[in-house]
Amino acid sequence: MSNSNAEERPRRHSSTHHPSLSSLPEEIVLRCLALVPRIYHVSVSLVSKQLRSLVLSPELNGLRSIRNKKSLHVCLRKGYNDVHWFTLRPSEETETATEYRLVPNPTPFPPHPNHGSSTVVVGSKIFFIGGYREPSSDLWILDTRSGNMTQGPSMSVPRAKNEAAVGVIDGKIYVIGGGGFAPERFQEEIQVEVFDLNSETWELAGMENVRKTSRCSASVEGKVYMVEYEEINVYSPRERMVRMVSQRLSEGGRKDVLNDSAFIVCVVEDVLFAFFSKSGVMWFNTKLNVWRRLLGRDGKELPFVLHANEMAEYDDGRLVVLYTVSKSVRCVVVSLHRSGDMICGTIDWSGVLGTVRHSFDFLHCLAVSD
Incomplete structure (x- = not known):
């Protein structure tokens, strides 16, 4: 009887079938791959020749563009009140790359x-929070599909752009600080207010003992990251507190204090990127809490890291850097590409988006769902 049982066990094990992607129809595999962030495509292509072929296929690019359809609004x-909205669009395709241009936004936006x-952007809506140079408690909501601008409920504290951190987490907009620096307004400048997108109401989330301005902020992995000079702080809604997570720059195993200042941040497929005045484009490793340079796949620095006015995510998980030279807008x-704990970049296109007759300033560069 023991011999009989021993013979049955291998038969039951050998009959077990473990399905894999290769056993599925190609159409289903493509739909699965369309859900994988573009940044992981290099790693996926190393699994098999079939997956490598599908990752490079135009069919996958078509599915991703449908699923992740976004427009870059610039x-x-x-002058002071002469504001113009543009959209980044591919203009033509050459043998080497797709050309891009800035075209006037088809939907006129009211002032x-x-x-x-x-x-901050939620879907197809842009939320304008507080004031620019002067503190304001206003909330304005722009529906980019219809072009309608509506005023939302006011915050309890007036806030200015360069003094407040903002982020979107789980259907709520978090605004941290920004109430001013006068001693009598100490409690206001560290207040955390939350706007619930469903109920369209503001509520107080807590008070923080942080007196630094937060020029650069973004939401990553369910937290609001605030990039400051020589350090980075993070606000966790679950913990309801701000804490410093890093002052470090990691390169080749060497960790130093990052003696540099960032003035632009963006998030591409849940990875935080920042442009530093001396170090150029870098990304933040949230597991190790260190900054790392964005290098090419050959391990060398990308040649474009000289200047940046704006950065944003493009519709299929790519990073767009905009900057000015004289009266031209360049891109x-x-x-x-992610491989293990490293992220590297490949320049797909570089060129002039357009020119203007007069000098101008960048106000916004936002990826908005169509």
Whole structure:
């Protein structure tokens, strides 16, 4: 009897079938791959020849563009109130790359009093929070599909852009600080207010003992990251507290204090990127809490890291860097690839998006769902 049982066990084990992607129809595999962030495509392509072929296929690019359809809205200002909205569009395709241009936004956007205020995007709506140079408690909501601008409920504390951190987590907009620096307003400057997108109401989330301004902030992995000079702080809604997580720059196993200042941040497929005045484009490793340079796949620095006015995520998980030279708007489109704990970039296109007659300022560069 024992011999009989021993013979049955291998038969039951050998009959077990473990399905894999290769056993599925190609159409289903493509739909699965369309859900994988573009940044992981290099790693996926190493699994098998079939997956490598599908990752490079135009069919996958078509499915991703449908699923992740977004437009890059760019707001330029000439003078004080002369504001113009543009959209980044591919203009033509050459043998080596797709050309891009800035075209006037097809939907005319009405003016609103605080063009340069803090902004966050939720779906197809842009939320303008507080004031630009002067504190304001206003909330304005722009529906980019219809072009309608509506005023939302006011915050309890007036806030200015360069003094407040903003982020979106789980259907709520978090605004941290920004109430001013006068001693009598100490409690206001460290207040955390939350706007619930469903109920369209503000509520107080807590008070924080942080007196630094937060020029650069973004939401990553369910937290609001605030990039400051020589350090990075993070606000966790679950813990309801701000804490410093890093002052370090990691390169080749060497860790140093990052003696540099960032003035632009963005998130591409849940990875935080920042442009530093001396170090250029870097990304933040949230597991190790260190900054790392964005290098090419050959391990060398990308040649475009000289200047940046705006950065944003493009519709298929690429990084777009905009900057000005004289009266022209220039752009670099970078594909991102993750391999293990490293992220590297490949320049897909670099060129001039357009020119203007007069000098101008960048106010916003926002990826908005179509």
